[in-house]
Amino acid sequence: MNALVTGTSRGIGRAIARALAGSGTRVLCHARDPEAARTLADELGGVSVVGDLACVAGVAEVARQATAAAPELHLLVHNAAVNPRPDERLDGFELETYRAVHAVNVEAPILLTQALLTALRAARGAHVIVVSSEAGQFSGGMSGTGLSYCTSKAAVNAFVLVAAQALRADGIRVNAVHPGWVRTDMGGPGAPLSADEGARVVVELALGEGGATGRFFDATGAQAW
Numbered sequence: 001m002n003a004l005v006t007g008t009s010r011g012i013g014r015a016i017a018r019a020l021a022g023s024g025t026r027v028l029c030h031a032r033d034p035e036a037a038r039t040l041a042d043e044l045g046g047v048s049v050v051g052d053l054a055c056v057a058g059v060a061e062v063a064r065q066a067t068a069a070a071p072e073l074h075l076l077v078h079n080a081a082v083n084p085r086p087d088e089r090l091d092g093f094e095l096e097t098y099r100a101v102h103a104v105n106v107e108a109p110i111l112l113t114q115a116l117l118t119a120l121r122a123a124r125g126a127h128v129i130v131v132s133s134e135a136g137q138f139s140g141g142m143s144g145t146g147l148s149y150c151t152s153k154a155a156v157n158a159f160v161l162v163a164a165q166a167l168r169a170d171g172i173r174v175n176a177v178h179p180g181w182v183r184t185d186m187g188g189p190g191a192p193l194s195a196d197e198g199a200r201v202v203v204e205l206a207l208g209e210g211g212a213t214g215r216f217f218d219a220t221g222a223q224a225w
């Protein structure tokens with residue numbers, strides 16, 4: 001099985017890549033820093049993929065490298081994301097921050113999925129997983145972190161639903177996952193879960209037998225959007 005995981009330089013993405021490789025998956029380890037991608041790919045016996053997901057050209061470059069390495073892509077994990085202002089409120093809203101956050105958290109997953117459709121279709125039964133957040137969960141109230149981040153996760157959740165419907169006929173599943181509150185650079189040192197624990201829900205969904213598509217999962221199972 002070939003899997004592309006974005007944002008494997010650190011945090012949950014690196015833990016996802018290690019866990020997938022540990023179960024026999026050939027992992028395409030993406031990072032924007034070439035050294036970070038290469039080091040992890042060497043460790044895991046995988047392939048390094050390099051590109052900045054904040055710009056359209058960078059996304060295209062990631063897709064080009066991934067397709068060359070894996071013409072059949074069975075699993076695509078959109079993990080990379082940013083939250084530069086966790087305390088951003090409406091009073092202090094800045095359009096620049098909003099656009100930067102939405103470029104990585106929303107536009108990149110959409111564009112990268114689109115660019116990899118041929119490889120996903122070729123794999124017959126591929127799975128696209130977006131590492132999202134309860135910060136974008138309508139039924140959860142979307143509180144506790146920045147405005148740009150919350151709206152980006154709500155938007156990418158909408159993408160999951162739309163893409164799941166669009167790709168159902170191709171046999172491609174698309175799901176979203178909330179990993180929990182995880183001790184990473186983004187989650188901070190006070191979070192209760194380790195990166196390995198945060199990765200678990202993603203990896204279990206990726207390797208599991210279930211046929212769900214268009215759903216939002218956390219560690220306890222499928223949740224309301």
Ligand SMILES: NC(=O)c1ccc[n+]([C@@H]2O[C@H](COP(=O)([O-])OP(=O)(O)OC[C@H]3O[C@@H](n4cnc5c(N)ncnc54)[C@H](OP(=O)(O)O)[C@@H]3O)[C@@H](O)[C@H]2O)c1
Binds near residue numbers: 053081134
């Ligand atoms: N931590 C939590 O508590 C928590 C909770 C809910 C959801 N999540 C979600 O879980 C996922 C992983 O979060 P994390 O906590 O592991 O975050 P993190 O430690 O901050 O890591 C973020 C990853 O995204 C990459 N990235 C950021 N901007 C990029 C860009 N422009 N191009 C390419 N890669 C880029 C980073 O690469 P660089 O090293 O190059 O910056 C890094 O590998 C995210 O989708 C996040 O929203 C996290």
